[in-house]
Amino acid sequence: MADEGKRSRLYLELDLNKDGKQTGFLRVPHSVHRSAYGWIPIPIACIKNGDGPRVLLQAGNHGDEWEGQVALGRLIREIEPARVKGRIIILPSANFPASLAGMRTSPIDDGNLNRTFPGDPDGTVTQQIAFFIEHVLLAQSDFGFDFHSGGSSLTYIPSTLARRSVDPAQTEKVVALMKAFGAPISYLGAALQGADRTFTAAAHRHGVTCMGTELGGGGQVTPAVLKVAEDGIRRILAHLGVYRVDVPPAPPTRLLTVAGDDYYVYAPEGGVFEPLAELGDEVKSGQPAGRIHFNDTPWREPAVASFRHDGLVICKRVPGRTERGDCLFHLGSDLAAI
């Protein structure tokens, strides 16, 4: 790796090797006009108790994906070290400047953290955060979880997702985690969005078993989706044996795969998006997916975008205002067998 030999400039207030519950900040030096020697305070917690699995729980990779952030914040407050065996590091708002602003990306550098791995210790704030997560936190973890949702622009059926491995044992391991989490759907696939620049890719580079989620979205929190998240997180921690906790058994998850770019529907023009399908619909190839209305010339017929495959609607665009090239829908396909 080109980064070998470089060291993170971030300072962590916690000692990751100390037993007990610690909370504090990961400090990102940020020397700017309004503060020459200041730092950005990214909240982080570490709950450790003896030996056991080393687990990293992360949310807020995109700042406007709230479900995981709320769930992990609650976990920090309620978890007792005595119920832990091993170590749980919780980073609830990984791209903290984005989270504070309620944005997908950082207002400081426009950085999309999940397109920034492996990061750069001398780069922008977002690149420095990515470098620390990959080279410090993942480098000393056995399991990594990254709790995404659809954010401000998309909404998902609550899902877990992971890369399909060439090693069937590894695939079995993540499918077991998916079943433990118990989201309505789960999908396995090759890397699609973001490829080698994601947390998932970083985890794989360090041999960390990794699972992600797409919990809901629309830039909001809903009680129903939050419950999926909170139950699921507790169940995977119990499943790994790192946290003793009572939690209802997992509902079944439907196993899917996400095939290639043809399973995404994109806006053919800019305008106002009227969806013609909903999350959970089983659609057919050729079926109209949405209309783009022209609010500058409403007497003009809207443009129509269609599905190009059969599949299950697992993701839908939320905001009405749309530009050419925006993703409107994305389909999942049942996974024949595991």
Next chain:
Amino acid sequence: MADEGKRSRLYLELDLNKDGKQTGFLRVPHSVHRSAYGWIPIPIACIKNGDGPRVLLQAGNHGDEWEGQVALGRLIREIEPARVKGRIIILPSANFPASLAGMRTSPIDDGNLNRTFPGDPDGTVTQQIAFFIEHVLLAQSDFGFDFHSGGSSLTYIPSTLARRSVDPAQTEKVVALMKAFGAPISYLGAALQGADRTFTAAAHRHGVTCMGTELGGGGQVTPAVLKVAEDGIRRILAHLGVYRVDVPPAPPTRLLTVAGDDYYVYAPEGGVFEPLAELGDEVKSGQPAGRIHFNDTPWREPAVASFRHDGLVICKRVPGRTERGDCLFHLGSDLAAI
């Protein structure tokens, strides 16, 4: 009125006294760096056929409230003058600069059109639009409809709303319109948000019978809410006899009233909003309404906001990121009798 004697500087491409269907632009002169003699093109349509009720249909008063804009655009395309008796003026994106930007307010002058009536012919772009709507369009209408929804920050149970009049005959008239529209709920009340600066207030100043809607929101279009809007609009036009159209009969609407400011719940602090109730819930006074989580210090207990009255949840905040003073919920109360 202080504006007496002043005239709008806007130019309307259509002749509102001509029979047939016309579409074109309301031109707002806008002399700026990039265009010294340019104008802003607000789309508008007029479908007239002989004598009959003069109806103004407006949406896009707030630019990110899409349901009415989509529905009125479709109406422009499909309506045939032969089926009209009277005149229907359709202004689908009243604050057009806001609509084009997908914003509640205008990116040109930050203007909130529905807090700007009666406007000013020498003022900002938004003030000039308000002046034209009130002094030209409403001044020659019998009925005025303003199709709002929750926009980017709120979501509503699809509703119609109107002011309760001291004249029972007038109240009966708008309740008949509400029943014709057939939204799940309808509410009557004193002016609340915006008071004398709204389209509704402007309509009242000109003796125009007026009804509004709050259709859905979240800055998006959904098929279910759009259907409520499109059926409802056709039914009120049929009800007034201005448009001959086949439309399924109206479902019943539940009549409510919106009481004072105590029926609104506001954020007690800034942070991430977790709602503890959903649209349609019947809640009790004292019941927790939502939590505000502190994503900068997630180990801190969240703040809790509670309902201060019994009531039906008719409106809920959408975005997770919240500041102190944001409206989180708003309740409706059954109207004893009409």
Next chain:
Amino acid sequence: MADEGKRSRLYLELDLNKDGKQTGFLRVPHSVHRSAYGWIPIPIACIKNGDGPRVLLQAGNHGDEWEGQVALGRLIREIEPARVKGRIIILPSANFPASLAGMRTSPIDDGNLNRTFPGDPDGTVTQQIAFFIEHVLLAQSDFGFDFHSGGSSLTYIPSTLARRSVDPAQTEKVVALMKAFGAPISYLGAALQGADRTFTAAAHRHGVTCMGTELGGGGQVTPAVLKVAEDGIRRILAHLGVYRVDVPPAPPTRLLTVAGDDYYVYAPEGGVFEPLAELGDEVKSGQPAGRIHFNDTPWREPAVASFRHDGLVICKRVPGRTERGDCLFHLGSDLAAI
């Protein structure tokens, strides 16, 4: 007038009743974060020598119209009081914040000075400037000249222009000034762009004889147009007897009128503007005026805008990037007789 009784808050460093040449600043109080008690320094000059006509020369009404600003600056430097009879006030960059920024409008308040008269002594910076010009400078002038050009978005055949008066003697007076100036063309007309909010309207409110120019444009200075400006300005001052100066005799000017809005051609869509006519062309009704190319989908046929009248092309849009509603061309028509 509603402003009666109000007084300007601006402070003028010069004494307009003192003989000799004075230069200095018109101070606009501007209490802002970076300077609590600061003021904006608008340069101004006064050259006075005994009694005689009181003339106000103004440029930079729009900050990116440079020809008059350069010509008036030179006049300030070269004029000697001994050659003056009466008073010449020179305000070369009337909307100085706009001029400093190279913008049509003020970067402080987006104010378009020539749409702001009669101004407001308690209003924005631009409104305060307008108030001072109208209520202090014009109020004590006999003649007012406002040197415009096309600015950044338009280019003109060098022209003089004035309102046609109902009083033939007054019209004769301005036509004599036009002939003295000697621009290639001159036009008389009713107020069109900006109506009662322009310098011209302000001058008329105060009984000041007023002439304007449209000298060239494109946001630039060219030697040829600058010469038209500099010779013309000297000739009108000599014509009025306020400045003794040698200047070559005026070339003839072609007298035109600008008829209504139909003589303007506007962009029917947004895109890239390809003009199909040039300044000075005599065009026919129905002739194509320009194409709007779609650079987002270049395989689509461009939209075409046509002239709707015969006429002389006196004004053309400059920038390629164009929005619907931008003025592309504007025609003049020969004035039958004066």
Next chain:
Amino acid sequence: MADEGKRSRLYLELDLNKDGKQTGFLRVPHSVHRSAYGWIPIPIACIKNGDGPRVLLQAGNHGDEWEGQVALGRLIREIEPARVKGRIIILPSANFPASLAGMRTSPIDDGNLNRTFPGDPDGTVTQQIAFFIEHVLLAQSDFGFDFHSGGSSLTYIPSTLARRSVDPAQTEKVVALMKAFGAPISYLGAALQGADRTFTAAAHRHGVTCMGTELGGGGQVTPAVLKVAEDGIRRILAHLGVYRVDVPPAPPTRLLTVAGDDYYVYAPEGGVFEPLAELGDEVKSGQPAGRIHFNDTPWREPAVASFRHDGLVICKRVPGRTERGDCLFHLGSDLAAI
């Protein structure tokens, strides 16, 4: 007054007629994209106990003048109703959006609150705040205090100031307050900066006895200046009999007057400001006051600005970067007799 008959749209959470200590928010409705029904929460406190003087204490009129804000916050926390006789309303951050941003003016509308009185209930946020302060708070006060300092751009010798009244009894009353406050200097004068648009002017319009301060500045808090503020505030409250509190006796204050605009020194050019005098210096007419260095061409000799009168330096510009027209210094002159 033109505003007669208009009513503020702001909502005050406190009941100003209730005994005891209340704290809460003055709500400014602010319907914007991110919050359709939100309000801006301006903190306010009311401590009342029976009858007695009605006093309004205000700071944060300019958001970056911190000394008064910190002092009034402390007063809110420590004051006990039992020690009060009458009513003390405390508005520590009057232009709260400016205070939150650490700016002189509001980031919402660029409003300078102290150039905005009497405000407008239908205007911008800052205009609405001004209207409420003048028409609600001052309208029911006997004494009004407005705690300014130099803010980010200026620094002052800690001072109290007031208008000189034509009524000697009234002047005596404010001089007694000045002596009670005990700042190193105090000055009386005609209205200078801001004239009829200030809090002081508003107070005078309502017959309220009014005193202001200029406490320090530089956009910072220092222990020494804060002590002047805190002691002074307690002493004037004790002096008025509205608050029983132990406080050391007042040091003497030197009485000055601020003469006309000639006593201010302004930057003759833009560049880097090097002061040649300090606060407290007694300077002579003609003495160099400061240099403006040209950091773009440092080989050029700096411009020099000089004092045009003898006097005491009571105010000095802080930031190095300076534009033509910025106030660099301002002098006080001893008041012959009171």
Next chain:
Amino acid sequence: MADEGKRSRLYLELDLNKDGKQTGFLRVPHSVHRSAYGWIPIPIACIKNGDGPRVLLQAGNHGDEWEGQVALGRLIREIEPARVKGRIIILPSANFPASLAGMRTSPIDDGNLNRTFPGDPDGTVTQQIAFFIEHVLLAQSDFGFDFHSGGSSLTYIPSTLARRSVDPAQTEKVVALMKAFGAPISYLGAALQGADRTFTAAAHRHGVTCMGTELGGGGQVTPAVLKVAEDGIRRILAHLGVYRVDVPPAPPTRLLTVAGDDYYVYAPEGGVFEPLAELGDEVKSGQPAGRIHFNDTPWREPAVASFRHDGLVICKRVPGRTERGDCLFHLGSDLAAI
């Protein structure tokens, strides 16, 4: 090359190996707040018919250089595959975000595409575009043409330009292309502006024969310059035998060279630029080139910039507002012999 082994993340909708005319988009993944899975749609066309020269035609390298963009759009619409022998790839708006905004550089990342080669597949949007053009499009082309003009800040005599090669045969080849194009002037030279980061440098790295243009400028389209562009483009395609098309014979081109930095004239100060020479003038060393007027202090004598060599004025700055260091003019010198 350091980039070896890296692959572009862009997706091209077209199959460059397929015969016929295809139009569509080059998709640049752009995961941002408003669209998590969106892409930027850069229009592109490919017209292929059997074997023959592989030609890349590019414009919009700078987004505000319109002449080539309009000409290439027309070529896409009119070209018929049957008249083609080989392959013509047309990328009319290479830096599409800049073109859409009418800017030289990209509004997304401020990227100047022609200072960005060889680009970076993991970099900013502009760097990703550069990488794709160099490593995908140029890597499979025989000829590359890059149609520039002066853009918003400069204007040129319509010209073609190319690097002088050490290989006379290669120089002969590009001179033949210049003669075929038939612009009024052509110049050969060493790389000047941008050096190894331009499209030209990228073409050379891949052994592609390359010619550029500077067609006109001022941020506008004129009929005369557009005709030079459209005729010239057709003639070079006919010259290469890749497109059978009737086009009038080429007018002669004057061969020039552009010598070193001394042949450029730069603004000695900021202010308003008055040119003292025009395009096409033959000037002498020492001759005044332009004045910089001080619009903040118009009584001050303007600064003068002079030519430092004899030469032909081939390029001139357009906008009046100028800063120290801006290029005002640039001269060409006759090429002794080829």
Next chain:
Amino acid sequence: MADEGKRSRLYLELDLNKDGKQTGFLRVPHSVHRSAYGWIPIPIACIKNGDGPRVLLQAGNHGDEWEGQVALGRLIREIEPARVKGRIIILPSANFPASLAGMRTSPIDDGNLNRTFPGDPDGTVTQQIAFFIEHVLLAQSDFGFDFHSGGSSLTYIPSTLARRSVDPAQTEKVVALMKAFGAPISYLGAALQGADRTFTAAAHRHGVTCMGTELGGGGQVTPAVLKVAEDGIRRILAHLGVYRVDVPPAPPTRLLTVAGDDYYVYAPEGGVFEPLAELGDEVKSGQPAGRIHFNDTPWREPAVASFRHDGLVICKRVPGRTERGDCLFHLGSDLAAI
């Protein structure tokens, strides 16, 4: 070094090997919308006379640290080549775009020059400047001085500082320079803020003897601190024998060291900063350092930050408005022996 083989794209107007005094610009090519071929003019001077020490004097590394910029400008104006022996290069505003804007960092690219070394000749403007300073100016210097101060956010006791070397002779050399400069305090230490990306680090990479200063701050110039700077600079030049100049003898300097991060105090929350100590105070571990007041809820008790070590207060935050993580204070400790 990875940069080997790369060359700066900047052009220096001066010849550094020529005797005499030269002033002019270091040109940074900057091809942007408003100027296609423009450059940024960084002022620089070179005074050379025969052989002798080669000294680089730099200020304006951070644009809002004015003391050194003013002092070096004066030095450029007054120094006579005949009094020089060797070469003095003076770069008074190294990050010139930041200096012109009065900002710590560059408004062009947000670059903090002193966190950017060794820079990049193909990078942002700030990276290009850093590369030139390190690879051209430092590469041919024997001594390098970088005159910092606290800038807008901090204020310092006037100090000199340098890295402690492992070589006692080298340490002795810089201590001698410190004593020659004669600031009230001087400190030696390991690299703290900015580590290997500072001017100091760059100097060390090139074997240049290097000393810095922290002169004062608060974004202002004061006569007292400026005198420290001007005397000190002359004394070090005299000490090195490169400039013959009369200057009063140096006052003693107190030698300190700056220990680790524990000697800094940071804001525990955002709010308004009230310092509880002043520059020059000797404080004790555990002593309260400052309060953070909550201006949004002033009834809440402020947060308190304390010193964690005994020491001398050498640096203090200036602005009232503070965010969590801002440096409030920093302590020095007496250096046992040298």
